[in-house]
Amino acid sequence: MEMAAASRRASALALSLLLSSMVLVLLGVCIGSTGFGNLLNDLFSAAPGSPERAMAEQIVWNIRLPRTMGAWAAGALLGLAGALAQGLFRNPLADPYLLGSATGAALAVALALALMGGAAGMVGGSAVKAVVISVVSTHWLVRFGLTGAAFFGAILGVLLTLALARGVQHTLRLLLAGVVVGVVLGAATSLVLVFSPDSLQAMQAFLLGSTSFVGWAACLLMLAILPMCAVAAWSLSRTLDGLSLGEATAASLGLPLVPLRAALIAILALATGTAVAQTGLIAFVGLAAPHLVRSVVRVTHGQLMLLASLTGGVLLSSADLLARWLIAPQELPVGVLTAVLGGSYLLWLMHRSGNTLSGRVI
Amino acid sequence: MRLQTRATPSSCGNSLSLGQIHGGTIAADFEGITFVIHINLSRLLAAAALCLALSSHAIQVVDDRGVTVTLAAVPQRIVSVLPSLTETVCALGQCQRLVGVDRNSNWPDSVKLLPQVGGGLDLNVESIVALRPDVVLMAASSRLAERLEALGLKVVVCEPKTHKDVQRVIATLGRLLNVPDAQKVWLAIDANMQAAARSLPQSVRGKRVYFEVNSGPYGAGESSFIGETLTRLGVINILPGTLGPFPKINPEFVVRANPDVIMVGARGFEGMTDRPGWSNIRAIREDGVCVFALDQSDVLVRPGPRMAEAAIIMAKCLVDKAHGAKKS
Numbered sequence: 070m071e072m073a074a075a076s077r078r079a080s081a082l083a084l085s086l087l088l089s090s091m092v093l094v095l096l097g098v099c100i101g102s103t104g105f106g107n108l109l110n111d112l113f114s115a116a117p118g119s120p121e122r123a124m125a126e127q128i129v130w131n132i133r134l135p136r137t138m139g140a141w142a143a144g145a146l147l148g149l150a151g152a153l154a155q156g157l158f159r160n161p162l163a164d165p166y167l168l169g170s171a172t173g174a175a176l177a178v179a180l181a182l183a184l185m186g187g188a189a190g191m192v193g194g195s196a197v198k199a200v201v202i203s204v205v206s207t208h209w210l211v212r213f214g215l216t217g218a219a220f221f222g223a224i225l226g227v228l229l230t231l232a233l234a235r236g237v238q239h240t241l242r243l244l245l246a247g248v249v250v251g252v253v254l255g256a257a258t259s260l261v262l263v264f265s266p267d268s269l270q271a272m273q274a275f276l277l278g279s280t281s282f283v284g285w286a287a288c289l290l291m292l293a294i295l296p297m298c299a300v301a302a303w304s305l306s307r308t309l310d311g312l313s314l315g316e317a318t319a320a321s322l323g324l325p326l327v328p329l330r331a332a333l334i335a336i337l338a339l340a341t342g343t344a345v346a347q348t349g350l351i352a353f354v355g356l357a358a359p360h361l362v363r364s365v366v367r368v369t370h371g372q373l374m375l376l377a378s379l380t381g382g383v384l385l386s387s388a389d390l391l392a393r394w395l396i397a398p399q400e401l402p403v404g405v406l407t408a409v410l411g412g413s414y415l416l417w418l419m420h421r422s423g424n425t426l427s428g429r430v431i
Numbered sequence: 432m433r434l435q436t437r438a439t440p441s442s443c444g445n446s447l448s449l450g451q452i453h454g455g456t457i458a459a460d461f462e463g464i465t466f467v468i469h470i471n472l473s474r475l476l477a478a479a480a481l482c483l484a485l486s487s488h489a490i491q492v493v494d495d496r497g498v499t500v501t502l503a504a505v506p507q508r509i510v511s512v513l514p515s516l517t518e519t520v521c522a523l524g525q526c527q528r529l530v531g532v533d534r535n536s537n538w539p540d541s542v543k544l545l546p547q548v549g550g551g552l553d554l555n556v557e558s559i560v561a562l563r564p565d566v567v568l569m570a571a572s573s574r575l576a577e578r579l580e581a582l583g584l585k586v587v588v589c590e591p592k593t594h595k596d597v598q599r600v601i602a603t604l605g606r607l608l609n610v611p612d613a614q615k616v617w618l619a620i621d622a623n624m625q626a627a628a629r630s631l632p633q634s635v636r637g638k639r640v641y642f643e644v645n646s647g648p649y650g651a652g653e654s655s656f657i658g659e660t661l662t663r664l665g666v667i668n669i670l671p672g673t674l675g676p677f678p679k680i681n682p683e684f685v686v687r688a689n690p691d692v693i694m695v696g697a698r699g700f701e702g703m704t705d706r707p708g709w710s711n712i713r714a715i716r717e718d719g720v721c722v723f724a725l726d727q728s729d730v731l732v733r734p735g736p737r738m739a740e741a742a743i744i745m746a747k748c749l750v751d752k753a754h755g756a757k758k759s
Contacts, residue, residue, distance in 0.1 A: 102684035124687065131708040132683045185701060214702065263553050266535070267698065270645045281648070281682050284707030398684040399674060 078366040079376065086379035090141060093386045097137025098129055100390055102398040131284070139283030139347065140389035140403070141382040142291035144354050146298065146344040148381020151355030152362075152374040153302055153337050156309035157330065158240055165341040165355035168243070168334065169250035173226020174219040174345045176254045178275050179261040181218040182268035215275070216287070216346045223342035226250060227334065237330040240316070278351030278404035280389045287347040298340040299378060305333055306371035313370070352404045354381045357411035364418045384411055492607045495590045495600075496571060502585055505609045506565035512554055512575075515591055515735030516568040517542055519601055522736035523610045531562040537729065538737070560584065566607065591734040592676065594659045601736070616736060623739030627746040628664050635749045636665040641690040641714070644732065646699045647679050656734040660742045666692070666749060682706055689713050692752050693720045694745065696728040714752075721748035 099105060111125035150165035158167070166172075231237065234246035262269055308329040311319035320326055344351070358381040362373055388406035395401060490502045510531040511517040517536035520529060532542050534550030546562060549555040554575050559567060566585045569576060576586045587607060589600045598617045605613020640661055642651040651657035653672035661668050669688035670678060686708045693714040695703065700722045704715055714720050723731060723744070731741045 102681040102687060124689075127708055127711055128683055128686060131711075132686060135707055185698065266550060270647060270649070271698075274647050279647075282706050284705075393681050393683075398681050399678045400681050402679075 075367050079368050079372050082362070082366055082376055083379060086376065086383055089383050090379065090386070093383065093390065094134075094137050094141065097140075097386060097390055098133050100394045100397075101128060101133055102393070105394070135285045135288040136280055136283045137386055137389065139288035139291060140280040141386040142288060142295055143280070143283075143344040143348045143351065144358075144385025144388075145295055145378045145382035146291060146340045147351065147355040147385070148358035149295070149298055149302060149374055149378040150337050150340040150344070151357075151381065152359040152370070152377035153309075153333060153340070154355070155359050156306075156312065156370045156373070157333050157337070158244055159312060160244070161360070162356075163244075165337065165344075166251075166350070168247045168337065169226030169230040169254065170223035170338055170341045171226070171345060171350050172251045172254035172258065173229070174223040174342070175272075175276060175350065176258045176261070177218040177222025177225070178215050179258045179265075179268060179272055181215055182271050183261055183265035219275075219349075220342045220346035223345050224338055226254060227338040227342075229254075231334070236327070237334060238327060274402075275349040277402040278349040278407075280348055280385075280392070280403050281400065283347060291343055291347060294339065294343045295378070298336050299375060301336050302333070302374050303371050305329060305336075306369065306374060308333065309370035348403075350404070351385065351407055353408045353411045354385050357407075357415055358384060360415055361411070361418075364415075364422070490607060490609065492587060492603050494587045494603065495596075496576075496588045498588070500566075500585055500587050500607075502566060502607075504565075506585070506607065508562065508564045509566055509568060509608075510548060510559055510562055510564040511536065511568040512548060512550070512559075513568065513570045513589070514538070514729070515597075515733040516570075516589055516600070516604070518733065518735040518737060519591075519597075519604050520568070520608070522616050523601070523605055523608055523613055525608045525610065528608070530564060531559065556582070568604070591656075593654070593656050593734070594738070597656065597734050597736075597738060620736060620739045624660065624663055624742045627739065627742040631664060631746055631749060632753070635753045638666045638691045638749060638753065639669055639688065640666045640692045640694065640749075641669045641685055641688065642694040643699050643703075644677055644696075646701075646703070648682055648685070649677050649679050650685075652676050652678055656738065657731065657741075660738065660745060664742060664746055664749065683708070685709070686712060691719055692749060694723065694731075694748060695720065696723050696731075697725060719752045721745075721752060723748075 099108070101108075108125040108129050111121045112129055116122065147165055151163075154163040154165055154167055155161055157163070230243065230246045230250045233250060234242045237243060258272075262272055308319070308324055308326070311322050311324045312326075314322075316326070341355075359373060359377040361380050361384075362368065362376040366376075368376060385403070385407060388403050388410055391406050391410075392401045392403040490505060491499055493499050507528055508530045509520060509525070509528045511520055511529060512533040514533070514536045517529065517532050518538055520526065521539050521542070526539065526541055529542060529545055531546045531548050533554065534547050536542050546558065548558045548562070556575065556578055559579065560582055564584060566587055567579055568587050568589060571588050571590045576588055579586050587603070589603060591597045591600045597620070601613055601617050605611075605616075642657055642661065643649070644651050644657070650670045651661075651668070652670040652674045653659075653662060653668045655676035658668050658670070658672070658676070669685065669690050670680065674680070689712055691713055693703075693712070700720065703720075704710055709715055727744055730737045730744060733741075
C-alpha cells in the first residue's frame with residue numbers, strides 16, 4: 070500500500086517537474102536582455118525576410134532557446150551526478166565536485182587562460198611562465214579552448230583522486246583523497262592566478278558558473294550525454310540500493326562492488342565534467358537536487374537519480390531565467406541564484422518539517 | 432622633467448643665498464633707498480617662507496578616502512602600487528622619485544627597472560617597508576593601506592574612475608609632489624583628446640560602439656572613463672550610463688543593439704565570433720571589430736595621463752573601420 074502511494078507520488082513529482090521544465094523553456098524563450106520581451110509575435114507574424122523577423126529568429130533560435138535548454142541540461146547532469154555521489158558515498162553532504170573534478174577543471178582553465186594570455190603577448194613577470202610558453206605551442210590550446218581544458222581537467226582531477234585512494238575499494242579513502250586533491254589543486258589554481266592577474270576576471274566567471282554563452286553545440290552535447298549517463302546510472306542503481314545497506318551486506322548479496330563502483334564513478338566524472346566544461350562551477354545544484362526530491366517523496370536510487378536530474382534541470386533553468394531577468398539587461402551570476410533558490414527552499418523545508426523530520430531531509 | 436628638481440631642499444638653499452647676496456648688495460651700494468631694500472627683504476622673506484614650506488613645513492593633501500595626509504616635507508621616495516598613479520607621477524615629471532612600483536606598472540620604460548613590490552592580490556608589505564618610502568600611492572579597496580599606516584608609513588589613496596577623477600588625482604599628486612604647474616598636464620590631456628575628436632570625419636560620428644573590457648561579458652558603459660572618451664569622440668555607446676560604469680550584460684543585449692564597431696582586447700576577442708548569435712552582429716559581419724594589442728589595452732584601460740593617447744587609439748580604430756565599411 071505504502072509502496073504504491075510512494076510510487077504514485079514519485080510519478081506525480083516527475084510529471085510536475087517535466088511540466089515545469091516545459092513552462093521554463095517557454096519562459097526562457099520570452100525573457101531576454103529587455104526583461105520580459107516577447108519576440109514570438111515578431112517571429113510568427115512579421116513578414117518573412119523582414120529585419121524584425123530576422124532579428125527575432127536570431128535571438129529566439131540562436132540565443133535564448135539553446136541557452137535555456139542548455140541550462141536545463143547542465144542542471145540535470147549536475148542533479149544526476151549529485152544523487153549518484155550521495156548514493157555512492159552514502160553521505161548526504163556529497164556533491165558532484167567531491168572527487169576533484171571541480172578543482173581539476175578550475176586548474177586546467179586557469180592554466181589555459183594564463184597560456185592564452187602568453188600567446189596574446191601578456192606582460193610576464195615570471196620566468197616560469199616564459200619557459201612554459203616557449204615550450205608549449207599555444208596554437209593548439211587556443212583551438213582546444215577552455216571547454217576542452219575544463220573537461221579534461223575534471224577527468225584528470227578524478228583520476229588523480231582515484232590514484233591517491235589506490236582504487237575504489239574504500240569509501241572513506243576516496244572521500245579523503247577527493248578532499249586532499251581539491252585543496253591541493255585549488256592552491257595550485259591560486260598560484261597560477263597570482264602569476265597571471267589578467268586572467269582573474271575570466272577565472273571568476275568560471276568559478277561562479279555562467280550560462281551566458283551556451284549555444285547549440287554546447288546544448289546538444291549536454292543533451293546527448295545526459296540520457297547516456299541517466300540510463301547507465303539507472304541500470305546500476307541496484308548497486309546503490311545494496312550499498313545503502315552497508316558495504317558488507319552489499320558484498321554478501323553477491324554484488325561485484327569494485328567494477329560497479331568504478332563504473333558509477335566513470336558516470337559521475339562524465340556527467341560532472343560535461344556540465345562543468347560548458348557552464349563552469351555552478352554551485353549547489355548537485356547537492357540540493359537530491360535533497361529536494363527526498364524531502365517530497367521516498368524513492369529508490371533509480372527513481373532518485375531520475376527525479377534529482379529533473380529537479381536539477383528545473384533549478385538551474387529557473388536560476389538562469391532570474392539571472393537575466395531581475396536586473397536586465399545586466400546579468401547576475403547564475404551560481405549565486407542557484408544557491409539562493411535551492412538553499413532557501415531547502416531551509417524552508419527543514420523549518421517546516423521540524424526537528425523530528427529534519428533527519429530525513431538532510 | 433628635470434625642471435621640477437627646483438623644488439628640492441638643496442636648490443632652495445641656493446635661491447636663499449642668492450637672495451641674501453642680492454639684498455645685501457643693494458643695501459650696501461645704495462644707502463637710503465629703503466624702498467628697494469624693503470622689496471628685496473620681502474622677497475627674501477617670501478623665498479625663505481616658500482623654502483620652509485617646501486622642505487621642512489608640512490605638506491597636506493586630502494586623499495580620495497577623505498583622509499588628510501600630512502607629510503613633514505615633499506616626499507622624495509615614492510612607492511606607487513597602481514599603474515595609473517605610477518604614470519601620473521611620471522607625467523608630472525617626478526619619475527625619478529619613484530623607488531618601487533607594483534608588477535603591472537610598465538610605463539614609462541624606466542619604471543620597469545624599479546624594484547617590484549608584488550601586484551594585485553599579493554602586494555608585499557615587507558618589500559614596501561624595506562624601500563623606506565616617504566609616501567605610498569595606492570588605490571582604495573585594499574587592506575594594505577591600514578597595515579602600512581600601522582607601520583608608520585604615509586599612504587595617499589587615489590581612486591581615478593572618471594575624467595574628472597583623473598584631473599583631481601593629477602592636482603592632488605601635484606600638490607603632494609609640489610609640482611606647481613600640475614594643471615598643465617591635465618590641460619594637455621584635454622587638448623589632445625579634443626584634437627582626437629576633431630580629427631574624426633563626419634562619417635564616423637554617430638557610429639554605435641560596444642567596448643568590451645572582459646569576456647564576462649563586461650562592457651564599458653557611458654559613465655565609465657572609457658565611455659566618457661567615446662562620448663567625446665562623438666560616437667554612441669550601446670551601453671547607457673544608467674547601467675553603471677562596467678556592467679555585466681546579457682550577451683543577447685549586444686546582438687540586439689547590433690553595434691557598428693566593437694572594441695576589444697586581443698584576449699577578449701578569443702572566441703568572440705563563436706558566441707551564439709554574435710556572427711550576425713554588424714561589426715563582426717562587416718569587419719568592424721578593433722582588436723587591441725596588449726600594450727594598447729594597457730593604455731585604454733588605465734584612467735591616467737595616457738587617456739589622450741587612448742582617445743587617439745580609439746579614433747584611429749573608428750576611422751579604419753568606417754573606411755573598411757565604406758569599401759564593402
